[in-house]
Amino acid sequence: MHKRILVTGGAGFLGSHLCDRLIEEGHDVICLDNYFTGRKKNIKHLMDCHNFELIRYDITIPIFVEVDQIYNLACPASPVHYQYNPVKTIKTSVMGAINVLGLAKRIGARVLQASTSEVYGDPNIHPQTEDYWGNVNPIGIRSCYDEGKRVAETLFFDYHRQNQVDIRVMRIFNTYGPRMHPNDGRVVSNFIVQALKGEDITIYGTGEQTRSFCYVDDLLDGMMKLMNKDDFNGPVNIGNPGEFTIKELAEQVVAMTDSGSKVVYQDLPSDDPQQRQPDITLAKAELGWEPTIDLEQGLKKTIEYFRENLD
Ligand code: NAD
Ligand code: UDP
Numbered sequence: 001m002h003k004r005i006l007v008t009g010g011a012g013f014l015g016s017h018l019c020d021r022l023i024e025e026g027h028d029v030i031c032l033d034n035y036f037t038g039r040k041k042n043i044k045h046l047m048d049c050h051n052f053e054l055i056r057y058d059i060t061i062p063i064f065v066e067v068d069q070i071y072n073l074a075c076p077a078s079p080v081h082y083q084y085n086p087v088k089t090i091k092t093s094v095m096g097a098i099n100v101l102g103l104a105k106r107i108g109a110r111v112l113q114a115s116t117s118e119v120y121g122d123p124n125i126h127p128q129t130e131d132y133w134g135n136v137n138p139i140g141i142r143s144c145y146d147e148g149k150r151v152a153e154t155l156f157f158d159y160h161r162q163n164q165v166d167i168r169v170m171r172i173f174n175t176y177g178p179r180m181h182p183n184d185g186r187v188v189s190n191f192i193v194q195a196l197k198g199e200d201i202t203i204y205g206t207g208e209q210t211r212s213f214c215y216v217d218d219l220l221d222g223m224m225k226l227m228n229k230d231d232f233n234g235p236v237n238i239g240n241p242g243e244f245t246i247k248e249l250a251e252q253v254v255a256m257t258d259s260g261s262k263v264v265y266q267d268l269p270s271d272d273p274q275q276r277q278p279d280i281t282l283a284k285a286e287l288g289w290e291p292t293i294d295l296e297q298g299l300k301k302t303i304e305y306f307r308e309n310l311d
Helices: 013-024 086-107 143-163 187-197 216-228 246-257 281-287 295-308
Strands: 004-008 028-033 052-056 069-072 110-116 166-172 201-204 210-212 236-238 243-245 263-266
Touching: 004 013, 013 028, 013 216, 069 086, 069 216, 086 110, 086 143, 086 166, 110 143, 110 216, 143 166, 166 216, 187 201, 187 246, 187 295, 201 246, 210 246, 216 236, 216 281, 236 281, 243 246, 246 263, 246 295
Parallel strands: 004 028, 004 069, 028 052, 069 110, 110 166, 166 236, 201 263
Antiparallel strands: 210 243
């Protein structure tokens, strides 16, 4: 059914792909972004669509628009960018959540929060299931993001219990793909850009830490299934359980780009999680969702994108 949909953070990596998918489905899409880490380039091709609107706006300030659904993606996601102005990061998560929830309450919209595997911190259970409460440092350099996202989840569930707001909470695990900013700072884009430019590949720490990488198209399938499933609020993990060490990722990127880059080792930032892998049993059961694109296929598409888009 045709809907009017607000996407906060819609000019970012995930948000712009989401806008594409919603426009394709024929919905009216309102993209809201302050361009902190997002770019007009990501949504330029949508500007002429009759069902696409763009608002330059900061989600820390209340907004009123009449929509049926809200996807709340506004928040820098790369450690480099969310640590650049940590006070602003936590304001974006917390005040942004209050503002989208207040709006949803007022207009009766369904609202989905892009939460994160970071709510599990440096996890001491593996793989991570949704009932794990996490191991998070409240005062470290990642806390502005981790704790901001945890408070946002709290707000979502309190608005749900107290005001019957129709919420969806998804915990996104490391997702990559075309339209990541070349200077984004996250590991997949960093390694690909470094490899293509013939620069040193920077592994932080020993490279034995693990992440599980999900390709953007799979992630969006899960996100949209969650939004459109009735009677299920989450939280639900959406990610690819394929787990790799950062060293394995570096080797794969070098091999797939035929790069002459050499690997260098740099200091591990503090509180960097040692291991991360989603348990997606709940997503399979409730949403009938699981990823279909493996790391090699996803890297291939992402490398192709960066060959054409190194700035
Ligand atoms: P991104 O940085 O590309 O996108 C974030 C977007 O939000 C950008 O367009 C940015 O300009 C915008 N934004 C930031 N602060 C804002 C504000 N105050 N007001 C309005 N817009 C603002 O990152 P992404 O990877 O696309 O992440 C999207 C969402 O998904 C984020 O909430 C992030 O925390 C979450 N997430 C992503 C991943 C991942 O691996 N990609 C993992 C976990 C969670
Ligand atoms: N990382 C790395 N080199 C880089 C960027 C990141 O070795 O150039 C490491 C980082 O220390 C972490 C992992 O890769 O262990 C994933 O980092 P990213 O910033 O992509 O995401 P997050 O730590 O939030 O999962």
